[in-house]
Amino acid sequence: MTTPTVDDVRDLRARLLDRVEDRLDTLLRTERERWARVDPRACVPVDDVAALVAAGGKRLRPAFLLSGHLAAGGDPDDRRAVDCAAAVELVHVGALLHDDVLDDSDLRRGRSTAHVRHLRDHLHHQWRGEARRYGEGVAVLSGDFADILADRLTTELPPEVRTIWNAFLTEIVIGQQLDVAVAARSVVDPELSRWIAVCKSGRYSIHRPLLLGAALAGRSDLAPVFERYGESLGEAFQLRDDLIDLFGDSDHTGKPVGLDLETHKMTLLLALAVRRDAEVRALVEQPEWDVPRLRDRLDALGIGDVIEERIGELVADAVNALGHPSLDSGWRDELAAMAHEVAYRNR
Amino acid sequence: MTTPTVDDVRDLRARLLDRVEDRLDTLLRTERERWARVDPRACVPVDDVAALVAAGGKRLRPAFLLSGHLAAGGDPDDRRAVDCAAAVELVHVGALLHDDVLDDSDLRRGRSTAHVRHLRDHLHHQWRGEARRYGEGVAVLSGDFADILADRLTTELPPEVRTIWNAFLTEIVIGQQLDVAVAARSVVDPELSRWIAVCKSGRYSIHRPLLLGAALAGRSDLAPVFERYGESLGEAFQLRDDLIDLFGDSDHTGKPVGLDLETHKMTLLLALAVRRDAEVRALVEQPEWDVPRLRDRLDALGIGDVIEERIGELVADAVNALGHPSLDSGWRDELAAMAHEVAYRNR
Numbered sequence: 001m002t003t004p005t006v007d008d009v010r011d012l013r014a015r016l017l018d019r020v021e022d023r024l025d026t027l028l029r030t031e032r033e034r035w036a037r038v039d040p041r042a043c044v045p046v047d048d049v050a051a052l053v054a055a056g057g058k059r060l061r062p063a064f065l066l067s068g069h070l071a072a073g074g075d076p077d078d079r080r081a082v083d084c085a086a087a088v089e090l091v092h093v094g095a096l097l098h099d100d101v102l103d104d105s106d107l108r109r110g111r112s113t114a115h116v117r118h119l120r121d122h123l124h125h126q127w128r129g130e131a132r133r134y135g136e137g138v139a140v141l142s143g144d145f146a147d148i149l150a151d152r153l154t155t156e157l158p159p160e161v162r163t164i165w166n167a168f169l170t171e172i173v174i175g176q177q178l179d180v181a182v183a184a185r186s187v188v189d190p191e192l193s194r195w196i197a198v199c200k201s202g203r204y205s206i207h208r209p210l211l212l213g214a215a216l217a218g219r220s221d222l223a224p225v226f227e228r229y230g231e232s233l234g235e236a237f238q239l240r241d242d243l244i245d246l247f248g249d250s251d252h253t254g255k256p257v258g259l260d261l262e263t264h265k266m267t268l269l270l271a272l273a274v275r276r277d278a279e280v281r282a283l284v285e286q287p288e289w290d291v292p293r294l295r296d297r298l299d300a301l302g303i304g305d306v307i308e309e310r311i312g313e314l315v316a317d318a319v320n321a322l323g324h325p326s327l328d329s330g331w332r333d334e335l336a337a338m339a340h341e342v343a344y345r346n347r
Numbered sequence: 348m349t350t351p352t353v354d355d356v357r358d359l360r361a362r363l364l365d366r367v368e369d370r371l372d373t374l375l376r377t378e379r380e381r382w383a384r385v386d387p388r389a390c391v392p393v394d395d396v397a398a399l400v401a402a403g404g405k406r407l408r409p410a411f412l413l414s415g416h417l418a419a420g421g422d423p424d425d426r427r428a429v430d431c432a433a434a435v436e437l438v439h440v441g442a443l444l445h446d447d448v449l450d451d452s453d454l455r456r457g458r459s460t461a462h463v464r465h466l467r468d469h470l471h472h473q474w475r476g477e478a479r480r481y482g483e484g485v486a487v488l489s490g491d492f493a494d495i496l497a498d499r500l501t502t503e504l505p506p507e508v509r510t511i512w513n514a515f516l517t518e519i520v521i522g523q524q525l526d527v528a529v530a531a532r533s534v535v536d537p538e539l540s541r542w543i544a545v546c547k548s549g550r551y552s553i554h555r556p557l558l559l560g561a562a563l564a565g566r567s568d569l570a571p572v573f574e575r576y577g578e579s580l581g582e583a584f585q586l587r588d589d590l591i592d593l594f595g596d597s598d599h600t601g602k603p604v605g606l607d608l609e610t611h612k613m614t615l616l617l618a619l620a621v622r623r624d625a626e627v628r629a630l631v632e633q634p635e636w637d638v639p640r641l642r643d644r645l646d647a648l649g650i651g652d653v654i655e656e657r658i659g660e661l662v663a664d665a666v667n668a669l670g671h672p673s674l675d676s677g678w679r680d681e682l683a684a685m686a687h688e689v690a691y692r693n694r
Contacts, residue, residue, distance in 0.1 A: 041528035042521050102484035127531040134531050137449035141524045148516045155509045162502045169495045174389050177488045181388035184474040184481050
């Protein structure tokens with residue numbers, strides 16, 4: 001048997017990712033038919049979920065889950081891996097639906113967010129009650145529904161994999177709660193901000209999906225490898241997110257930019273700047289932030305270069321973690337390539 | 348072996364319900380300790396969930412789940428039944444947290460609702476951002492967290508039981524979505540209102556919990572018995588709810604009353620009145636309801652007596668469903684007694 005190359009492993013994963021898309025399509029179509037028979041208005045949650053799924057997104061979590069599964073020697077024909085990869089995407093869609101209400105974001109994956117669309121419908125048709133409560137309420141239920149569809153796809157997970165699944169669900173909610181709490185109270189605590197970022201990005205997007213895949217393959221022994229890779233790369237992923245918000249443009253990203261400073265968000269980027277510079281700290285300790293001054297000071301610090309350097313270190317650390325003897329070279333190379341793609345993406 | 352009496356089966360269930368309380372207490376205490384180590388503000392979701400659990404509630408769904416399990420001959424020492432009973436209560440708490448945001452209710456189980464408490468905290472401390480968005484956002488996350496704790500307690504359910512579990516989760520969200528949609532659009536459709544009521548009350552509160560318990564005992568053959576019992580009793584349960592809202596007082600119920608008419612809610616009670624009376628139909632087809640006139644017309648129809656009569660028929664039907672030979676007489680009597688308690692409760 002020859003060792004698979006990077007091209008081999010990519011082809012295999014691409015085929016499984018196609019099956020994930022099919023699974024999502026079939027599930028959402030079947031659900032739509034089911035609820036349409038009850039009443040057209042029962043289809044709203046499935047339509048909200050389907051709209052976000054169809055609008056693209058990076059499918060980062062399914063890709064990491066399948067990579068973890070295949071890198072651990074999992075059976076490519078194991079239907080549970082495809083189902084679980086579809087399920088992590090649905091949980092992500094549910095989290096986006098709730099987050100967009102919490103942040104009052106109006107744009108996601110290049111179109112209006114669900115709560116904004118429902119609010120406009122309500123205003124347009126002059127329905128009863130308050131349009132905002134209606135729009136946000138419906139979006140909350142759609143987010144709940146995404147989680148329930150994800151639960152449906154994980155019916156056959158064995159208990160030891162479900163334990164990881166539950167950790168995956170927990171971290172996003174606690175991370176989000178801390179994010180909201182810290183923003184409201186204008187807390188300047190770089191360590192806590194780093195914890196939140198690791199929780200919301202590293203563990204949720206990379207480490208837990210990899211672990212779910214490996215556990216389905218019966219290879220929980222790979223947990224330490226994936227943990228180190230995931231936590232380092234997750235931090236790099238989050239720093240890139242912060243850079244895109246600070247310097248990106250929304251035509252390209254499909255979501256608003258510049259929001260972090262406007263909403264006093266203590267990002268990982270800002271936490272690093274606070275640790276380096278007393279003036280940044282003084283500025284973010286004000287009850288209202290002077291955004292232009294803060295932006296100038298970040299520019300003066302050369303924060304772009306500082307963060308790029310840190311991202312470089314984190315990627316190197318993630319790649320180093322892959323030196324485990326039981327990872328074959330095809331997957332080692334591919335996971336290293338993924339680390340670069342994630343850390344150096346432009347949206 | 349003597350056949351257990353009603354007292355025997357009640358004692359046994361009471362012991363298991365105590366274990367459900369212990370399970371909830373232990374889980375919530377452990378979670379609180381876990382998140383307190385991260386940051387006190389990470390404890391907010393667990394505290395919101397714990398506050399609602401501690402505030403009482405009827406524990407109707409755990410009681411039906413354990414009754415279904417024991418009536419089906421399930422092992423009283425099966426830890427999964429106790430865990431699953433705790434899990435259905437947590438899902439209910441999660442649904443209440445989200446529903447109270449959707450309905451902007453200010454009182455639940457005798458105290459201020461979570462989103463109102465968080466809104467007041469925000470105003471009191473003069474935190475950043477909009478107090479309403481903060482209060483509602485935190486309550487949404489707390490509801491999400493309740494679902495995640497429920498998921499944790501169902502890790503060991505076998506796939507055939509998880510399928511019922513997922514149906515249980517689905518019906519509450521779709522029922523709630525239809526409720527919101529119908530209220531906003533002022534839809535007068537008694538059949539649809541009945542479907543929503545069956546979905547939100549009968550299936551969610553009675554039928555699915557009974558079925559979960561029976562399935563854990565490996566007795567899915569009891570499904571038709573519990574379905575007929577649950578759907579009839581669920582309708583009676585909902586009609587009692589509607590009567591309490593129409594005629595009750597909030598000091599006694601621990602939640603606001605009279606809201607259904609104020610919020611144009613097409614309840615099952617109102618749907619029955621619409622079918623009987625052209626004037627009620629004409630009144631609810633108005634874009635704004637004339638609540639005093641509607642109330643007078645309902646009184647003139649003797650709606651209280653009409654609904655009591657219907658409840659009586661439904662209870663009789665539920666009790667008749669219990670004539671299955673494999674239900675022993677102790678459980679048959681106890682389920683009949685529960686039907687009366689549920690249908691004739693006063694809050």
